[in-house]
Amino acid sequence: MPRLRPVHGMFFLVIALLAFGLGTWVARTSAPPKPPQWFIDWKEKVFExxxxxxxxxxxLQDLQPGELWLTASQDGxxxxxxxxxxxxxxxxxxxxxxALSEAEHASLAKATGMQPGSKDQPLSAELMSQLGNKPVSELALAPQEDLAVGRLAVSLGDPRLRxxxxxxxxxxxxxxxxxxLHRDGTLQWVRVVPRDTFKAGAEAPSPQTSP
Structure with missing residues (x-):
């Protein structure tokens, strides 16, 4: 058997390195993209x-600073x-x-005189602190810049309903x-409610308009 010359050995080494690099590139390009880290954090601490x-x-306030507002709607x-x-x-x-009970809705209406069409009113930080243990009944997030819906949906899988x-x-x-909700692939908003909300009827509740 002829001896393997150094030049032959170098040739096979280059081939091996190219094959390894190609395999690594294929693995990287075939790996599913990950959602943003903030979305992963919110999924664990807020959405679930x-x-x-x-x-x-x-x-919610521990993760996201904000203000409490009194708003008017047809339901009070x-x-x-x-x-x-x-x-x-x-x-x-x-x-x-x-989440407010019917009695709390009635009490707010009486105390504030809010009617459908009234302007939103900011409330004090002191009142917000007093209401800290109130449950959240719905959460909506709307991107202020264009974002592909797949950027978030990649971690959710195929939707049950379209x-x-x-x-x-x-x-x-x-x-x-x-x-x-997306329009032509561009995300409009994300809305989260208790999953029991979907069990209240035979079909999922109709998505509402943009927040």
Whole structure:
């Protein structure tokens, strides 16, 4: 058998290195993209507790600073918590609605005189502190810059439902209480509610308009 010359050995070494590099490149390009780190954190600390109907105003405030607002609706006065989340993908508008009983709605209406169409009113930090243990009934996040819906959906899998609604197409994930609305692939908002909300009827609740 002829001896392997050094030049032959170098040739095979180069081939091996090229093969290794190609394999690494293929592995990297075939690996599924990951969602933003902030979305992973919110999923654990906010979205999952809310889906379990265990998220309070204090819990949300610990992660996201914001203000409490009194808002008017056809169902009477509402309490909304609003903040601005800054991420590598750009800023997001964050808005959460607090769960109120019928008696609390009536009490707010009587105390404030709020009517449908009334202007929103900011409330004091002291009052917000007093309401810290109130449960959050709904949370919405709206990106302020263009973002592909797949950037977040990559960690959620295929939606259970795809609904054509005003403003685009809603991807519904009842098991996580989450709905993503996109228009032509551009995310409009993310909405999270307790998953039991989806069990209240035979179909998922109709996605609402942009927050």
């Amino acid at each position: 507790p809310l889906a379990d109907d265990k998220l309070t105003l204090n819990d 006065p509402q309490l909304h918590y609003r903040g601005r989340l800054v991420t590598d993908e750009g800023p997001w508008h964050v808005e959460a609605e607090l 609904l054509q609604v005003d403003g685009g197409e809603a991807w519904v994930y009842p098991e996580t209480g989450m709905t993503l």
